[in-house]
Amino acid sequence: MRQETIIVFDRAEKMYEDKYALRDFSFEIRKGAFLTVVGGSGGGKTTMLKMINGLLLPDSGSVRVGGMDTAHTDLIALRRKIGYVIQGGGLFPHLNVRENIAYVPRLKKEKISPEHIGELLDMVALPADIMERNVSELSGGQQQRVGIARALAARPEILLMDEPFGAVDGITRKQLQDAIRDIHERTKATIVFVTHDLREAVRLGSWILIMNEGEVVQQGTPEDVRNNPNGDYAAQFIKQLECE
Numbered sequence: 001m002r003q004e005t006i007i008v009f010d011r012a013e014k015m016y017e018d019k020y021a022l023r024d025f026s027f028e029i030r031k032g033a034f035l036t037v038v039g040g041s042g043g044g045k046t047t048m049l050k051m052i053n054g055l056l057l058p059d060s061g062s063v064r065v066g067g068m069d070t071a072h073t074d075l076i077a078l079r080r081k082i083g084y085v086i087q088g089g090g091l092f093p094h095l096n097v098r099e100n101i102a103y104v105p106r107l108k109k110e111k112i113s114p115e116h117i118g119e120l121l122d123m124v125a126l127p128a129d130i131m132e133r134n135v136s137e138l139s140g141g142q143q144q145r146v147g148i149a150r151a152l153a154a155r156p157e158i159l160l161m162d163e164p165f166g167a168v169d170g171i172t173r174k175q176l177q178d179a180i181r182d183i184h185e186r187t188k189a190t191i192v193f194v195t196h197d198l199r200e201a202v203r204l205g206s207w208i209l210i211m212n213e214g215e216v217v218q219q220g221t222p223e224d225v226r227n228n229p230n231g232d233y234a235a236q237f238i239k240q241l242e243c244e
């Protein structure tokens with residue numbers, strides 16, 4: 001049986017002034033995948049990510065999420081199915097941990113119990129007694145964990161993560177990678193994870209997409225991409241792994 005596809009880019013394009021941020025971009029993401037997206041700076045990774053939750057719409061072509069074209073759908077309803085985690089966590093600095101996590105459920109007029117918040121904190125390996133702490137008192141790594149817990153609070157089908165671990169030290173980064181891998185196993189959410197770090201992409205991804213200048217360079221399993229780079233750009237990119 002063919003696996004279900006949840007996100008489809010069909011010849012999607014986005015231009016800024018005279019430069020393509022995304023060019024003739026066709027790509028499918030399977031439900032439940034852990035997709036890692038890598039590529040050099042300015043390659044279109046963030047643009048691609050923002051098209052999934054309709055923060056950006058294509059100038060031409062289409063993006064379909066769960067069968068709905070983002071250009072013709074209720075974007076608020078769409079975003080309720082999608083968690084979004086950015087570098088630093090993107091938390092509200094004037095709210096405490098509990099209030100940050102309860103923010104999205106509250107928008108949906110849903111109550112979230114302290115027990116459920118405790119469970120979410122446990123998923124990101126934070127103690128429940130951190131709940132009443134102001135987020136500005138937390139370390140960068142802790143803030144990032146709260147950002148993930150907040151994104152999970154609305155039980156998203158899709159989790160978008162843009163360089164989520166870019167600003168933390170190596171040990172914390174590895175712990176966060178372990179946490180997100182567990183979360184993927186437990187929630188079965190589809191994860192789209194943008195990173196500069198190829199090692200991180202290979203470690204986490206069930207499928208890797210290499211992008212350059214707004215286009216697909218190569219896609220495949222980590223082993224595939226690693227063993228069979230399909231051109232100079234991919235080969236050069238993969239070289240980063242050699243200094244392991």
Ligand SMILES: Nc1ncnc2c1ncn2[C@@H]1O[C@H](COP(=O)(O)OP(=O)(O)OP(=O)(O)O)[C@@H](O)[C@H]1O
Pocket residue numbers: 016017019020021022039040041042043044045046047048196
């Ligand atoms: N709001 C904007 N206005 C003008 N140009 C933009 C805008 N957003 C992105 N771009 C351009 O579009 C291209 C793709 O940008 P994008 O942020 O998607 O790349 P990226 O791969 O995520 O890069 P990075 O890894 O540096 O974050 C770049 O050339 C960028 O300068």
